[in-house]
Amino acid sequence: MKTQVKALVVGGGAVGTSIAYHLARAGWDDVMLLERDELTSGSTWHAAGLLPYFNMSYATTHIHDYSIRFYKTLEAETGLNAGFAVVGNLRMAQTDERMDEYMLYASTAETCGVPYEWMTPDEIKAKWPLIRTDDLKGALYHQTDGYINPADVTMAMAKGARQRGVMIERKWQADAFHWNGTHWEVTATKMAEKGGNLVPTDEQVVITAEHVVTASGNHAQRTARMLGIKMPAIPVEHQFIVMDQDPELVKFRAEGNVEHPVVRDADAQSYVREERGGWILGVYEKGAPARFEYGVPDSFRADLFQLDLERIEDQYMAMNHRIPSCEDCGLKDDFNGPICYTPDGNPLVGPAPGLTNMWLAEGFSFGITAAGGTGYYLAQMMVEGEAEIDMASLDPKRYGDWMTTEFAARKNEEAYNHVYILHHPDEERPACRPLRTSPAYDRQAARGAQFGWVNGWERPNYYAPQGFNDHDSRSFRRGGWWQYAVEEARAIREGVGLIDATAFTKHRISGPGATAFLDWFTTNKLPKVGRINLTYALTSHGTTRTEYTIVRRAEDDYYLVSAGAWHAYDQDYLFKTIVDKEEEFGRINAQDVTTQWGVFAIAGPKSRDVLQSVIKDADPATALSNKRFPWLSARQIELGMCPVTAIRVAYTGELGWELHHPIEMQNYLFDLLEKAGEPHGMKLVGARAQNWLRQEKSYRAFGTELGRDATPLEADLPRFVDLSKEFHGKDRMQATGVRSQCVTLLIDGPDDADPWGREALYDGDARVGRLTSGGYSVAFGKSIGMGYVTPDLAVPGTPLKVKMFDQLWDAQVVEDSPYDPKNERIRVDGQGT
Incomplete structure (x- = not known):
């Protein structure tokens, strides 16, 4: 057994073997x-082996697509048949709203090049007459996927890895990780069988590795404790x-008919596929409990839990409804095993927080589908x-240290039972909320705030009359909340609105090396003292890693503001970069001050009037004028008895x-601002209206x-x-050139819907790009969106x-900042210039 390697992968399920294979294929020979x-002794062995394309995440869709294509090549490379049955995947809809969901997903799938087709109930019945279709609206059919044998595909990847020089050591447990300043020292213990259990022996080795990847599956909590980090993979x-x-199925197949696709009855929270003349029924029911919150018992190996048939009775009856011929089939076998989840259902893939050359590949609820693509893209990283x-949407740092x-x-249990819940783009899931709240939360709730969840924070999405039900207002079209967001957006365009932006990520960077570091770290000129700028930190490939607003407080003292959803990520x-470059x-000096500072954004033509009435200044009439407080500057002011760092900038494109x-x-x-705003008709404004307004700019x-x-x-x-x-990142940025270009579009869409930012863009019949944002424009009275197209179309x-x-x-590319392109409304002056 070698004790010094370039990369050590911990975990021999489908995900771990794929990572080892792809690292070797990418050129790492140690x-x-x-x-x-x-x-395969973890969750891999009892996985159903389905390969669903369906996912609303752009990154995850690419991962699933790569896996499905990759698995079809393994037999030619390794000689091992991975057991891939390309039977297709039929995702049925019982309601119009479910069809709306599928149509949104289908457009997303197009942006990733995923093939699909639509089927009517009659077409389904004609091809697969055992399926009851009289209550269906239609179905989305992925003809290129199906199911695979999890053990076989894992063994095929393991053989492929060995053929490329990977060493695979079984019955060795990683028991400690230590970073010595240049490499990881991993203490591994030899395991042995004893009385049916797996127990540690006295044999230990220390393996030195430049990089370590953990793909420990159900053992993720044990891994997290050894690394001293938090991971929401349970x-x-x-x-x-x-x-x-x-x-009836045996007869159907004996007549020469093709195998049924994987039949997904999402409205019944279940899937069905053929298995040796019978059927497999899998469910995503309510009440499924989390297990192993604090670690897997030593006695638990390739084991299962006791089946709870009462919990899945509704889904079982729904299967009998959908495929009536199965009603008299007996139960042949059952499985109830642990499948790892995360709060949003997507895996944790990427660098571990706070650690050098430690990579995580944990929390895979669809591990067989994701294994191939995870190995490919993580190896690239x-x-x-x-x-x-x-891959940012899968980054392990999307959950911060506040996570317990x-x-x-509890969130993983929710994610499990939401697998087949309608995935509205305006969805807000209720478990574990409220958790992180700003002080004004109760006041905002009393005024009708309907809150969204941002990195644990409660942030108003919009304000509605008391008694309004946000859950019932959700839709793939314009939900019941839409009218309130329109009113809020108009308030900022025509009057004044107040937005809670407390969730912003905020850091203080100071010290003798601060200026030189930030000048190297970011793309824009650093602002002068008392001024601000917008800038970007790049990856080593010259792409955008983080967006910052930088306020220069003094020569070597800076206040950095970035997106609230990306706190731990940023x-x-x-x-890490500061440590490397100090x-x-x-x-x-680097200090996280996110929870020390609240943020209100006030914007609109009357915003200066509101602030003038409460600012404490020798000359309040001129305190907020262009001369004393120009655009893109920052000042320390006093509003009543509250000291405020005021930054003259507005994400909405109005004076603010x-x-x-x-x-x-x-x-x-x-309370002070609310009272001051009353004479001016100030309105409380949520994130959805703000999102629309920023697209107009x-x-x-x-x-x-x-x-x-x-x-x-x-x-x-x-x-x-x-x-x-x-x-x-400058050299790589310049060498990359402009492969595609961001544009803003005004859209003549349906009367009852706006884009969500996941849709495909076409030039004639050719797909030429995709939207990244979408919504409604109050300024232009139609839908608006932003996205990427080839430069010739921009x-x-x-x-x-x-x-x-x-x-x-129909859509049309418009000039950048179609609303107020000269920024005249942002720069509008007050008295005293």
Whole structure:
């Protein structure tokens, strides 16, 4: 057994073997995999082996697509048949709303090149007469996927890995991880069989590895404790049952008919597929409990839990309804095993928080489907520095240190029973809420705030009359909330609105090395003292890693503001880079002040009038004028008794200020501003209206227009890139050129719907790009969106089409910032200039 390798993969399930295989295929010739038991002995062995394409995540769809294509090549490479039955996947809809969901997903699938087709109930019945279709609206059919044998595909990847030089060591358990400053030292213990259990022996080795990947599946909590980090990867029970032979099915197949596809009855929370003349029924029911919150018992190996048939009775009856011939089939076998989940159902893939060269691949609820693609894209991240797609949505740091075991367990149970719940784009899931609240939460709730969830924070999405039910208002079209967001957007365009932006991520960077470091770390010129700028930190590939608003408080004292949804993600990258560069640039102090400062954004033509009535200044009439307080500047002011760092900037594109205040004074400031705003008709405004307004100004958002698959130049933001200086990622950014370009479009869509930012863009019959944001424009009275197209189409006036509800709707590329392109409303002056 080698004790020094370049990369060590911990975990021998489908995910771990895929990672080892792809690292070797990417050129690393010194890779080892450790498995504490036998390969596939975790959740892999009892997985149903389905390969569903369906996913609303752009990154996850690419991962699933790669897996499905990759698995079809394994036999030619390894000689092992992975047992891939390409029978297709039939996703049925019992309601019009479910069809709306499928149409939104289908447009998303198109942006990733995933094939699909629509089937009517009559077409389904004609091809597969055993399926009852009289209560169906239709179905989405993926003809290229199906199911696979999980053990066989894992063994095929393991053989392929060995053929490429990977060492696979079974019955070795990783028991400790230590970073020695240059490498990881992993203590591994030999395991042995004893009385049917797996027990540690006295034999130990220390393996030195430059990189370590953990793919420990159900053992993720044990891994997290050894690494000293938090991971919300906790298993949930998943049940499926195998039925005896169905004579009608046996007869159907004997007549030469093709195998049924995987039949997904989402409205019945279940899936069915053929199995040796019978059927397998799998369910995603309510009440499935989380297991192993604090670790897997030593006695639990390739084991199962007791079946709970009462919990799945409704789904079983629904199966008999959908395939009546199975009603008299007996129960042949049953499975109730642990499947790892995360709070949003997507895996944790990428660098571990706070650790060097430690990579996580944990929390896979659809591990067989995701294994191949995870290995491929994670290997790209490790070997090349970045993947070809933006993997930020799967980053392990999307949950911060505020996350607890109890939170993860309850949210994972919710994610499990939401697998087949309608996935509205405006969905807000209720478990574990409220948890993180700003002081003004109760006041906002009393005024009708309907809250969204952002990195644990409760943030108003919109305000509605008391008694309004947000859950019932959700839709794939314009939900019941839409009218309230319209009113809020108009209030900012025509009067004044107040937005709670407390969830912003905030850092203080100071010290002798701060200026030189930030000048190298970001793309734009650093602002002068008392001024601000918008800037970007890049990846090593020159793509966008983080967007910052930088306020320069003093020569070597900076206040950095970034997206609230990406707190731990931004902080980890910032702090790791500071540690790496401090010797070069000098001492740098870095402080996370996110929870010390609340933020209100006030915007609209009357925003100056509101603030003037409460500002404490020798000359209140001129305190907020362009002369004393110009656009893109910051000042310390006093509003009543509250000290405020006021930043003259507005994400809505109107005259406005961000008011950063001591969080313990937030309720005082809220009451003060609310009273001052009454004479001016000030309205409380939520995030949905703000999102629409920023699109009218073509303001890019991180996680949509901005990410690790596009450079700032491709985002069409050259004004925030200072090419006269040297900065991290500059050479790669310039060498990349402009492969596609961000544009804003006005859309003549359906009367009852707007795009969500997941839709495909067409030029005639050719798919040429995709939307990254979408919504409604109060300024233009029609739908609006932002997205990426080829540079030749990024010309104002270019006609395009947007795919919505399986139809193509007219759209036109417009100039950047179609609303107030000269920023005259933002710069409007007050008295005293």
